[in-house]
Amino acid sequence: MDKDILLQINDLHASAGDREILKGINLTIRRGEIHAVMGPNGAGKSTLSSVLTGKPDYVVTSGSVVYDGKDLLAMKPEERSWAGLFMSFQYPVEIPGVTITSFMKTAINARRKANGEEPIKAADFLKLMRDKMAFVKMKSEFAKREVNVGFSGGEKKRNEIFQMAMLDPSLSILDETDSGLDVDALKIVADGVNSLRTPEKSAIIITHYQKLLEYIVPDFVHVLKDGRIVKTAGKELVGQIEASGFDNF
Amino acid sequence: MEGNLSAIHDRKPVIGHGKYVDIPVVKDAKTLVVRSGEKMSRIVVLDGPSMPFDRIIVEENASAELCLVVRPGVSADLPVTVDMVGEGSSVYLSGIYICGGDERVSLRTDIIHRAAHCSSDQLFNGIVSGRAGVEFFGKIIVAPEAQKIEAYQVNHNIMLSDDARIDAKPQLEIYADDVKCSHGATIGRLDESSQFYMRSRGIPLDEARVLQMISFISPVLSRVRNPLERESLAARLEADIRSLL
Numbered sequence: 001m002d003k004d005i006l007l008q009i010n011d012l013h014a015s016a017g018d019r020e021i022l023k024g025i026n027l028t029i030r031r032g033e034i035h036a037v038m039g040p041n042g043a044g045k046s047t048l049s050s051v052l053t054g055k056p057d058y059v060v061t062s063g064s065v066v067y068d069g070k071d072l073l074a075m076k077p078e079e080r081s082w083a084g085l086f087m088s089f090q091y092p093v094e095i096p097g098v099t100i101t102s103f104m105k106t107a108i109n110a111r112r113k114a115n116g117e118e119p120i121k122a123a124d125f126l127k128l129m130r131d132k133m134a135f136v137k138m139k140s141e142f143a144k145r146e147v148n149v150g151f152s153g154g155e156k157k158r159n160e161i162f163q164m165a166m167l168d169p170s171l172s173i174l175d176e177t178d179s180g181l182d183v184d185a186l187k188i189v190a191d192g193v194n195s196l197r198t199p200e201k202s203a204i205i206i207t208h209y210q211k212l213l214e215y216i217v218p219d220f221v222h223v224l225k226d227g228r229i230v231k232t233a234g235k236e237l238v239g240q241i242e243a244s245g246f247d248n249f
Numbered sequence: 250m251e252g253n254l255s256a257i258h259d260r261k262p263v264i265g266h267g268k269y270v271d272i273p274v275v276k277d278a279k280t281l282v283v284r285s286g287e288k289m290s291r292i293v294v295l296d297g298p299s300m301p302f303d304r305i306i307v308e309e310n311a312s313a314e315l316c317l318v319v320r321p322g323v324s325a326d327l328p329v330t331v332d333m334v335g336e337g338s339s340v341y342l343s344g345i346y347i348c349g350g351d352e353r354v355s356l357r358t359d360i361i362h363r364a365a366h367c368s369s370d371q372l373f374n375g376i377v378s379g380r381a382g383v384e385f386f387g388k389i390i391v392a393p394e395a396q397k398i399e400a401y402q403v404n405h406n407i408m409l410s411d412d413a414r415i416d417a418k419p420q421l422e423i424y425a426d427d428v429k430c431s432h433g434a435t436i437g438r439l440d441e442s443s444q445f446y447m448r449s450r451g452i453p454l455d456e457a458r459v460l461q462m463i464s465f466i467s468p469v470l471s472r473v474r475n476p477l478e479r480e481s482l483a484a485r486l487e488a489d490i491r492s493l494l
Contacts, residue, residue: 053449054445054448054449055445056441056445076448076453076454077445077448077449078448078449078451078452078453078454080449081448081449081450081451082451086449087449089446089449092446093442093443093446094443095443095446095447095460095461095464096464096467096468097463097464097465097466097467097468097470097471098460098463098464098467103447103450103460106452106456106460107447107450107451107452108451110451110452110453110456111451114451163450167450167451
């Protein structure tokens with residue numbers, strides 16, 4: 001396999017209950033590339049991100065997904081995270097009674113343990129927290145807050161980008177991260193993603209608006225419709241969709 | 250809290266009807282009296298089958314805060330009666346029970362509002378695993394004289410296994426007409442969507458379950474005002490939670 005390929009999806013079919021939602025997805029993502037997946041409501045965008053991250057509600061009926069040379073679909077959600085996959089949730093979950101600090105420490109140490117490493121040193125962890133909080137423009141009180149509890153929509157999404165920065169993934173999936181964000185929050189999210197952009201790291205940006213893609217310029221744009229990718233082109237496709245919608249695909 | 254619970258059912262309360270029958274105030278060896286204007290605050294961690302006291306009398310403008318903790322390994326019958334005899338008194342009664350194995354725990358709280366302008370607030374969260382059986386019978390009685398009172402009761406339960414049994418039965422008997430009372434009881438399981446969220450951050454399933462259970466008992470723990478007591482209790486309960494997995 002081509003060493004530059006980070007993710008290869010072949011003829012992926014997936015269902016929720018009796019309903020087939022993904023009807024043969026093919027997608028290749030190389031290291032360093034940003035792919036936008038656009039499409040109308042109900043096209044299967046969120047199902048695609050759920051299947052990639054291993055959400056239990058979906059059943060893959062056929063096809064394969066190879067991530068960094070490994071069979072992604074055989075891995076548990078936590079193993080996918082350890083391997084460098086991250087998803088920014090469309091609807092982040094609230095966890096009362098668990099602070100951001102303790103949540104992130106648990107997550108980072110779980111990965112270190114899986115890699116046979118010692119728990120992170122307290123000073124290193126604090127420095128990491130401080131750096132990444134500054135990065136998403138969160139005040140220091142943020143560390144003591146309970147995960148997503150009482151957060152505004154914008155704060156929840158910034159918290160997702162913060163976690164992304166903390167976990168430093170190889171492949172980030174942003175599932176409708178732009179929905180419900182004002183322009184300022186959108187810029188923070190976009191700055192976050194752009195500054196994590198390196199020749200090794202890749203991202204899938206799932207959206208049905210073009211706004212976020214003005215700030216994060218994708219290398220490829222895919223139109224997902226009725227469970228299939230019906231069109232793939234460069235960033236110019238965004239303008240075309242903006243002008244005439246998804247009906248022409 | 251709702252994030253952690255997928256309610257299987259909500260029990261309807263048993264509402265008192267008919268005539269108020271006066272209940273005598275009992276004072277015996279196992280009665281604690283909180284005198285007028287005094288404040289009592291206690292955490293009782295059960296390590297035997299019964300309570301050191303089972304009755305609290307709360308006088309005028311006094312306040313009582315009691316947190317009951319039942320740890321794994323304990324089977325117990327725990328009746329607690331709180332008699333609010335003086336105007337302007339307040340009661341916070343809370344509890345955490347973590348049960349496994351073949352344990353049997355019966356918690357029965359009777360809050361008797363006898364005087365006006367009082368408030369009572371109850372919050373009990375429990376985790377039941379294995380073949381353990383728990384009953385929570387929470388009764389609030391509001392006497393005809395007890396106008397302008399507020400009485401609240403909430404009981405949440407998580408079942409970790411199909412063989413666990415939980416019987417939650419809230420009861421309200423209200424004989425005064427100008428009061429605010431509410432209750433709620435839920436029985437549920439650990440929520441899969443928050444489990445998936447944590448796992449997607451690299452937290453393994455068992456550790457995610459531990460965090461969910463810590464999260465579930467945290468509203469009760471946060472009622473413990475003294476930070477040192479709260480932290481030490483939290484650490485013991487985290488160990489207890491881990492012992493259930």
